[in-house]
Amino acid sequence: MADQKSNTNQRLTQIKDFLTMNKTASTIPWDPDCTIFPTRKELPQINGAPPEAAWVWGDNDYVGRINLLTPTRVQAAAKEIKTGEIVSVNLPLDVPNQPAFGREVFKHEIKVLHEDIAYDDIYHMNTQSGTQWDGFRHFAHIPTGTFYNHTKGSDIVGPAANQKCSIHHWAEHGIAGRGILLDYRGYAHKKGINYDPYDYYPISWEELYQCGKDQGIDIRPAAQGGDIKIGDILFVRSGWKEAYDQKSPDDRSKAALRHGSGLGGEDGQRYAGLSQEEKILDWLHDCYFAAVAGDAPSFEAWPTHESYHLHEYILALWGMPLGEMLDLEKLAQKCREKNRWIFFFSSAPANCPGGVSSHVNGTAIL
Known part of the structure; x- marks a missing residue:
């Protein structure tokens, strides 16, 4: 039956x-x-x-939701290029100088091959110390200890390690499509909403909806009458980089070194980001974004006040690339000047077999 x-x-x-x-x-x-x-x-x-x-x-x-970046959608996204202005969304590799969550500091070494004739350089870095893609090996569905598409920790490290969910799969496919920026920080300034990006502050679906409305964008999926198309790439500016630039080097280091395990409710690391709520989960899923990204060390409000993290849904359950610490300051300025919040976006993840994550190497073209 x-x-x-x-x-x-x-x-x-x-x-x-x-x-x-x-x-x-x-x-x-x-x-x-x-x-x-x-x-x-x-x-x-x-x-x-x-x-x-x-x-x-x-x-x-x-590659999960990257599958949605089909030739047809990429070709359509290219039509969003109007002026040809290029905006990088990558922080310098040494920013922040002291990364959050106990990550290693970036180190750059010049190697002399022949004095005055030839040089190399050597990078020592954690791929998630700055502008980053969280790969599917980065965060599991905690109750089951399972990463995207049946991948386990034993697939990542140990004698049976293999290339399941390796970041190189993204590199081989490529990331390019239609980007949409929601400048929540700019909207908050405009509406007199005060919050500290270095403190826990959950941005609700309703707030993002009103932000989009202020920009002239209906953030609902097209299937529900909105402006979000299947395969769009979402960017949310919470203002972390703006706040970082206003802090002294000493205050930046103190904030980055706040004690915390990275997962517990008592985590000393605290950041503004998307709220852990049902409406946000429904929206992030049902829009069928190819990827989502923000400008803070955590895309979601940190630490979570719920029994789950958005990371679990976005990465492990849905296979959606998650970007953090993108520099959205210039992009927001350009979009506001032109009153255009949609653009073409491309990213070149690292082609590292077995890799967990990657710097974004991302570019918006207006």
């Missing part, structure tokens, strides 16, 4: 798609070129996966 009902529903979907010229993702593995995808509440249960896992692109898939 269940199979008969499933076949009937599938047939109805096919008829509806024929009449509306759409293509619905209904059979796993999903076709990235589909135009209709399930909402978070409609996700199918994947055998052997945690609830709400969207491991839907195939057994050997390790």
Whole structure:
């Protein structure tokens, strides 16, 4: 009876798609070129996966939502280039001078090959000490200890280590698409909303909706009548870089070295970011962003006040690249000057087999 009902529903979907010229993702593995995808509440249960896992692109898939960056969508995104102005979103490699969460300080060494003739240089760095992509090996679904698409810690380190969820998969595919900036910090200044980006401050869905409305953008997915298209890349400016620039070097170091394990509710590391709430989860999932990114050491408000982290959903359950500490200051300024918040974006992750994460190496083109 269940199979008969499933076949009937599938047939109805096919008829509806024929009449509306759409293509619905209904059979796993999903076709990235589909135009209709399930909402978070409609996700199918994947055998052997945690609830709400969207491991839907195939057994050997390790790029997740990057699959949505199809040639058709990238070509359409290129049409957002109007003036050709290039804006880098990368902090200098030595910023912040003292990284948060106990990460190693960046070190740069000049190597003399031949005095006055030839030089090399050597970098010593943690890929997440500055502008970064959190790769799928970075953060697991904590209750099950599972990373994206059935990957375990034993796949990452130890005698059975392999290349599941390695960052090089992203590099081989490439990241390019339509970027959308929500300048929440600029909106907050405009509306007299005061908060410290170096303290816990959850930015709610309603606040982001009002921010988008102020910019002339309906942040709901296109399927719900909004302006967000499948495969868009989201950027949220919370103001961390603005606050960093206003601090003395000593205050920057003190803030970065606040005690904390990085996971507990008593974490001394505290930052503004997206709220852990159902509306945010539904929105991040249902928009089918290809990637999301912010300007703070944590994309989500830190530490979480809920029993879960957004990192678990974004990285482990949905396979969505997560960027942090992007320099969005110049981009926000340019977008505000032109009253254009949509642009073409490209990123070149490190082609490091077995790698966990990468600097973003990202560029917005207006």
